[in-house]
Amino acid sequence: MQRAVKQLMLPKKNYTNLLMLLITIHFSAVKLGAEPVSMYMHTVESYDLEVVFNVTAHSLTGKSSIVYTGESKEKIGFILNSNFDISTSSIGKTNIVLTKEDEFDPEKVFANYGRMGGINTDKVAFWTANIPAQYRKDRKIALKIEWTGILYVEPENREFSRESIALEVSGTIGQEGIFLSPSAYWYPYVPESPATYRLETRLPIGWNGVTAGSPKWHDEGEYAVVEHISNQPIDGLNFSANKYIVKSVDHNGVIVMTYMLPEEESLADGYIESSIGYIDRYSSQIAPYPFPKFAVVDNFLPSGYGMPGWTLLGSEVLRLPFIRFTSLGHEVLHNWFGNSMWVDYRGGNWCEGLTTYLADYAYKNERDSSAGIEYRANALNDIVSYVDVEGEYPISEFTGRQNSRDRAIGYGKVMMVFHMLRGLMETRSPTLFDEIIREVYIENQWKALSWEQWQASIEASFGQSLDWLFDQYVKGKGIPEISIQNVQYDEYDSGWQANFEVHTMPDEAHYSYMLPVRHYLKDWSYDDVSVYIHHPIQKVRIVGGSEIRTIKLDPGFDILRVPYALSITISAFFGSKDGILVVSSSSPMKDSFLKAADGLKREGQMIVLDSEFTDEMKDHSIWIFGIDNKLWDSYQQPIKELSSSDSSSITLTVITIHPTNPKATIVRTACTEDADPVAGTRKLSHYGKYSYLKFEGDKNIEKGTLPFSGENPMNWFVVD
Secondary structure, eight states: OOOOOSOOOOOOOOOTTOOOOOOOSOOOEEEOOOOOGGGEEOOEEEEEEEEEEETTTTEEEEEEEEEEESSOOSEEEEEEETTOEEEEEEETTEEOOOEEEEEOOHHHHSTTTTTTOOOOGGGEEEEEEEOOGGGTTOSEEEEEEEEEEEOOOOGGGOOOOSSOGGGSOSEEEETTEEEEOGGGOOSOBOTTOOEEEEEEEEEETTOEEEOSSEEEEEEETTEEEEEEEEEEEESSOOEEEESOEEEEEEETTEEEEEEEOGGGGGGHHHHHHHHHHHHHHHHHHTSSOOSSEEEEEEESSOOEEEETTEEEEEHHHHHSTTGGGTHHHHHHHTTTBTTTBEEOGGGOOOHHHHHHIIIIIHHHHHHOHHHHHHHHHHHHHHHHHHOOTTTOOOGGGOOSOSSHHHHIIIIIIHHHHHHHHHHHHTTTOTTHHHHHHHHHHHHHTTSEEOHHHHHHHHHHHHTSOOHHHHHHHTSSOOOOEEEEEEEEEEEETTEEEEEEEEEEESGGGOOOEEEEEEEEETTSOEEEEEEEEOSSEEEEEEEESSOEEEEEESTTOOSSSOOOSOOOOTHHHHTOTTOEEEEOSSOTTHHHHHHHHHHHOOTTOEEEEGGGOOGGGTTSOEEEEOTTSTTTTTSOOOSOOOOTTSOTTEEEEEEEEOSSOTTOEEEEEEEOTTOOHHHHHTTGGGGTTOSEEEEETTEEEEEEOOOOOSOOTTEEEOOO
16 A cells, blocks of 8 residues: 555546636647746745535536745746646736646756656646736735636546556546545646645535545535645645545544445444554654544545545455554554655655555564564565566666556565664664654654665764665665575584685675574574675684584575575566466357456566467466366476365466476466356455465455475585
8 A cells, every 4th residue: 555646547538518617818738938947936835725526527616826935936837637727817916828838848847846756747737827027026926726627537447456556546526436636636736845735625415525634514505515724734635525424533632533435434433443553653653643633534446545644545445354453554654754754756765665664564573573574575575576687676766656566676675675774773772773763754854855865864873884785775776696605514522613605696796785694503592693795705604602403594584685495476477577378279268268367467478379379488487277278287287276175166376386497487277167267366466475376256265375395595504
């Protein structure tokens, strides 16, 4: 789950039925002239918005007042959805002429462009006007605008995806509900300038709406009028509205709320209780909660977003029993990191990985340290599975999740960077890492922070340059392969010593890292030491007093590196850029298998019939659909198979290592006679850490990992 990302995806609509308002200004559509940034006022102090929604017509009509502040300039400008229309605009009592620029370079008109994440210029227009001469000396200028537009996405085109955010809806208005993200560009807006807001919305009677800020509402004639005031600066408003049942509790001055649809009303008390727990946790760990409210909001769309002072979760997500104890905390934490201490996206997004580390990972690690080890191992496995050499990029270029590769880099790899930083800080003090997190937040609240600023703050507290870590893992690409080699073990009357080499590949990368080295004694107790590795082949010597069984390098998966001794999992195929999905040409389920394969296929992969399969394809990663597939018996049979006790609607998927190409995989999907392979494979991307999965319909009824086979090059055992 994550914050709403500024990416617009709108359907093509026919606007001929839109009732046009009386045009009282003149504007022209032109191509951008080369106006320098210095000519524009680009700092906004506040927005005052009044919006009327017509859910039947899928439309909105708005009035806004944007207060610009700062040094006087010649021009003002803002952006708005390119399909929207403006009817009036004025400064003071003077009507002004707006120019609409459908093609423009945002770097030329917005100062510090890209700091807060940028915009989608394909779906937005830049509107600009000359400031009347009598106002050019004013330090504050209020631009008033009236606008209207239509936003709607057909139900079959709505989807929330953990793997591909490009499928998600940025804005829609309809009788089933309203959802608007900043990337719908639904109101006149100046990027890169967080500001305070007042938003008044008029909705159908019986509806309520939610956005950032303190709410109040009343009925007025044919409308339910809802007002929100945000005195904290916000960079772009999200808005959701529906026939909500609202519940609230005052917790130490923070209003904790739920906005539930009737079907989820019974969940309200539990979500309020859990929200209070997370607010207290992070208020103690970091700083006081920064917003006047926190609301858990039910969404008719499938979603999982965290916005300033609220989170928007799809109805199906809310009903999952584990969400209160996992993902909810992640969204609450975003109110500190992401929503009140912002990301300077020009140097990469550190926020999702840090939030994952202090929430999702932390909860598992606190309940069971072995679960924490598993979480780190899975994060490393995702990097290896989803990130190939051609598609890899450094952490400093991650801005948001668009696919599995982005998630592996921006969530998993960033999480591991913070985990390694914690390990380093704990060599000085067990509390130093937490102190740094707290101090950085307090010093940078309501500011945009970069990776460079993180590094400077951490180095100041640690008292040592960390260029070696940030250059490799934040600015650089790749993770090392580590092995123990050439071990010489000697026992003496007084103890033992082991001399060995640590090999780090690729050697041209010259990786440096703190390597945990563990040796197990005969009774399986163990001792740990940390060794600073800074050569591709580095000699290490450790000694002890009691006989040992084995030496293991990084047994807890505490550093960024290629993981070994892990089971092969479904994610490995999803990360294969040249994978081939093969459908039986003679199967009665052929059409369903083709549809299932199309939903599973990733960029660069291809779908073929078994009759089209060639010898040149044999060494690729292969996904075989149907036991009547000509390829079914061409490879070693999987350990897990359908059984006679299975019901008639079972879909089983199993992955194994390719027998002739150890870097490739073989996946098989088999179905009983009444199964729907589309339903039985639709959720597989959510189960990437498993080796086999059995679905009855679309419900998972069995899952697991197959045993690892092979040697771990990071372990060495004493030979008796």
